[in-house]
Amino acid sequence: xxxxxxxxxxxxxxxxxxxxxxxxxxxxxxxxxxxxxxxxxxxxxxxxxxxxxxxxxxxxxxxxxxxxxxxxxxxxxxxxxxxxxxxxxxxxxxxxxxxxxxxxxxxxxxxxxxxxxxxxxxxxxxxxxxxxxxxxxxxxxxxxxxxxxxxxxxxxxxxxxxxxxxxxxxxxxxxxxxxxxxxxxxxxxxxxxxxxxxxxxxxxxxxxxxxxxxxxxxxxxxxxxxxxxxxxxxxxxxxxxxxxxxxxxxxxxxxxxxxxxxxxxxxxxxxxxxxxxxxxxxxxxxxxxxxxxxxxxxxxxxxxxxxxxxxxxxxxxxxxxxxxxxxxxxxxxxxxxxxxxxxxxxxxxxxxxxxxxxxxxxxxxxxxxxxxxxxxxxxxxxxxxxxxxxxxxxxxxxxxxxxxxxxxxxxxxxxxxxxxxxxxxxxxxxxxxxxxxxxxxxxxxxxxxxxxxxxxxxxxxxxxxxxxxxxxxxxxxxxxxxxxxxxxxxxxxxxxxxxx
Numbered sequence: 001x002x003x004x005x006x007x008x009x010x011x012x013x014x015x016x017x018x019x020x021x022x023x024x025x026x027x028x029x030x031x032x033x034x035x036x037x038x039x040x041x042x043x044x045x046x047x048x049x050x051x052x053x054x055x056x057x058x059x060x061x062x063x064x065x066x067x068x069x070x071x072x073x074x075x076x077x078x079x080x081x082x083x084x085x086x087x088x089x090x091x092x093x094x095x096x097x098x099x100x101x102x103x104x105x106x107x108x109x110x111x112x113x114x115x116x117x118x119x120x121x122x123x124x125x126x127x128x129x130x131x132x133x134x135x136x137x138x139x140x141x142x143x144x145x146x147x148x149x150x151x152x153x154x155x156x157x158x159x160x161x162x163x164x165x166x167x168x169x170x171x172x173x174x175x176x177x178x179x180x181x182x183x184x185x186x187x188x189x190x191x192x193x194x195x196x197x198x199x200x201x202x203x204x205x206x207x208x209x210x211x212x213x214x215x216x217x218x219x220x221x222x223x224x225x226x227x228x229x230x231x232x233x234x235x236x237x238x239x240x241x242x243x244x245x246x247x248x249x250x251x252x253x254x255x256x257x258x259x260x261x262x263x264x265x266x267x268x269x270x271x272x273x274x275x276x277x278x279x280x281x282x283x284x285x286x287x288x289x290x291x292x293x294x295x296x297x298x299x300x301x302x303x304x305x306x307x308x309x310x311x312x313x314x315x316x317x318x319x320x321x322x323x324x325x326x327x328x329x330x331x332x333x334x335x336x337x338x339x340x341x342x343x344x345x346x347x348x349x350x351x352x353x354x355x356x357x358x359x360x361x362x363x364x365x366x367x368x369x370x371x372x373x374x375x376x377x378x379x380x381x382x383x384x385x386x387x388x389x390x391x392x393x394x395x396x397x398x399x400x401x402x403x404x405x406x407x408x409x410x411x412x413x414x415x416x417x418x419x420x421x422x423x424x425x426x427x428x429x430x431x432x433x434x435x436x437x438x439x440x441x442x443x444x445x446x447x448x449x450x451x452x453x454x455x456x457x458x459x460x461x462x463x464x465x466x467x468x469x470x471x472x473x474x475x476x477x478x479x480x481x482x483x484x485x486x487x488x489x490x491x492x493x494x495x496x497x498x499x500x
Contacts, residue, residue: 002148004083004131012088014139016110023170024182025306026111027060029104030070030162031187032263032305034058035196036092036099037074037160041123045075048123048156057197062171068112071161076122079148082129085118086146098261101303105162110135114166123158127151175364178269180205185268189259210253210291212242213335224331228292228324232317235299241292241325243332249288256292256321258308265301265308274318277329289332290325391429394419394439401437413465414439421445426464428471438468466494 019026038045038056049056052073059071077085084090084102091102109116114135121128130149138144171179183198184205190196191207198205212225224243231237244253255271255278257264266272271291278287300309310317322329394416395401401412412435419427419441427439440461441447447460470490477486 002079002129002150004086004146004148005143014110014135016107017114017135017168019107019111019304021108021111021304022182022306023175023179024186025304026108026170027070027179027183028186028263029108029305031058031183031198032098033105034070034072034074034160035187035190035262036094036097037072037076038196039097040094041075044123045158048158049073051156055197056195057199059199059202061201062176063201065169065172066165066167068164068167068171069161071159073159076125076158076160077118077120077129078122078125078127079129081122082118082120082131082148086131086133096261098263098305100301103303104305107304109133109162109164112167112170113164114168116162116164118160118162120160121153121157124155126153126155128153128157178364182268185257186264188257188264189262195262210242211245211248213245213289215335224328226328228294228321230320230324232313232320235296235313237294237296237317237320239292239294241290241328243328243335244289244291246337251287254288254291256294259293259295259297260299260301260308261297265296265305274321276318277322277325284333285335286329286332289335290328292325294321387429388431390427391431391437391439394427395437408434410435411465411469412437413461415442416440417442419443421448425460426468428468430472430475436468436472438465440464466491469494 035058045056054073057073061067061069084092085105088103088106092099115133117130117132119128119130128151130151131146133146180200183200184191184207187196187198188207191198191205212223215222215224225240226242227238227240229236229238239259241256252269255267255273257267258272259265273287278290296308299313300311301307302309308314394414397416397418399415399417401414404411404413414437416439419439421441421443423441423444425441425444425446427441429437429439431437447457470487473490474482474487
C-alpha cells in the first residue's frame with residue numbers, strides 16, 4: 001500500500017467549505033478536470049473509445065442527499081498524477097486549458113462534503129488507485145499521510161470516479177434542478193460540438209437550442225445573428241451576438257455568456273448584462289431579446305473561475321461591446337412581430353411565457369413564499385378608522401388619480417410615490433359603496449424585478465385594479481358566504497370585459 005504525504009498546513013482544508021461557490025460552479029470545477037483530461041489525451045482516448053464503442057462522458061449522480069458522485073471515462077490517473085492531484089496549489093503540467101491552478105478538485109469537494117474518495121485507473125496502466133480524503137481527520141494533525149489502495153485492473157480501462165459523503169446541504173432537491181440547468185449552460189459548447197456527453201442521475205443533458213430571429217421584409221429575409229471581434233488591451237475577444245427568435249425570448253434567456261477556453265465563466269443564469277447596454281434591473285424588450293456568446297480565452301480568471309480578473313479592463317470591454325452591438329440594441333428595442341403570423345406566433349408566445357413563469361415559480365424565493373402562504377393565519381378585519389387614515393395619507397401625496405366612472409361606480413386609481421415596498425401590491429379603500437379608491441404600489445418588489453417594460457407594467461396595474469374590484473365585491477357577498485373558487489370566478493367575469 002502506497003502513501004501520499006500532504007505538504008500544506010492541513011487546517012486550511014477546513015476553510016474550503018466556506019468558499020462563496022454557487023452549486024453549479026463547484027460541480028463545474030470537477031467537470032473541468034474531466035474535460036481537460038480528455039482534451040490532453042484526445043488522440044489516444046478516441047482510439048480506445050472507438051474500440052470500447054463509447055463516447056467521452058461525464059456522469060453525475062446525486063439521487064441521494066447522502067452521496068454525490070462524478071465519473072468520467074477520460075484518461076484516468078497513475079500514481080504520479082494522483083500524488084499531484086491531492087496536493088494543494090500543485091498546477092497540472094498543462095495550465096493552458098481549464099485545469100489551471102491545481103485547486104479546483106480540492107476546494108469544490110470540500111465545499112460539497114467533509115469526506116470524499118477518488119477511484120481512478122489510467123489508460124495503459126494496470127493498477128487502479130483509491131484514496132480517501134477525510135477533511136476533519138486531516139485538519140486534526142500537523143502532518144498527514146493518505147493511504148492509497150492499489151488494485152489490479154485491465155490496461156485498456158480508463159476512468160476516474162469521485163464520491164463525496166458527509167455532505168453539506170448544498171444540493172438539496174430544490175437547489176438540484178437549478179444547479180443541473182445552469183451546469184448544462186456552462187458546458188453548452190462541449191455538448192453541442194459533441195466533445196462530451198453529460199448525464200445527471202442517468203438523464204442525458206442537452207442545452208436548449210438558441211435560434212436567432214429571422215425577419216422577412218419585402219421578400220428579404222434577415223437572420224439576426226452576426227460575428228463580432230475586437231481587442232481590449234491587446235487581449236482578443238471574438239464571438240457572436242443575436243436577437244432571440246419568437247418563443248426564445250425572455251429575461252432568463254437573454255444577456256451575454258462570456259466563455260473562456262470553451263466553458264462559461266460569467267453568464268448563466270441571468271447573463272452578463274452591462275448597464276451601459278441593458279440599463280438597470282429592467283425587463284424591457286432589449287432585456288428579453290439580446291443574447292450573445294463571447295470568447296475571452298486570454299483573459300485571466302479568479303481562482304473560483306466564476307469571474308474574470310478585469311484589472312481595469314471591464315469599462316473598455318463594455319464600451320467596445322456596445323459599439324459592436326449598437327444596431328442590434330436598437331432593433332431589439334423597436335421590433336414588434338407581425339400580427340399576421342396568427343396561430344404560429346401565439347404558440348411561440350405561449351411557450352416563451354410558460355418558460356418565464358416556470359423559471360419564476362422554480363426560484364427558491366418563490367418556494368419560501370409558498371411555505372409562508374401555507375401557514376399564514378387569516379387576519380382580523382382592520383379597524384375602519386385605521387384604513388381610512390391610511391387612505392387619506394396616500395391620497396394626500398402629490399399625484400392626481402385617474403378617475404373612471406362606469407356602471408354607476410367611480411374608480412379612482414392612485415400611484416402614491418412613497419408607498420412602502422413592504423406594503424401589499426395594492427390597497428383598496430371604499431369609504432362609499434359606489435366610490436372605490438385603488439392605490440397601486442409601484443415600489444413593490446415585483447415591479448422592481450420586472451422593471452419598466454410597458455407591457456409588463458400594464459399587466460401589473462390591470463391585475464391590481466381587477467383584484468381591488470373583486471375585493472370590493474366580496475364585501476357585498478360576505479353575508480351569503482362563498483367558496484374558495486368564488487373570488488377567481490368574479491375576476492374571470494371582469495377579465496372578460498377587457499378588450500385588448
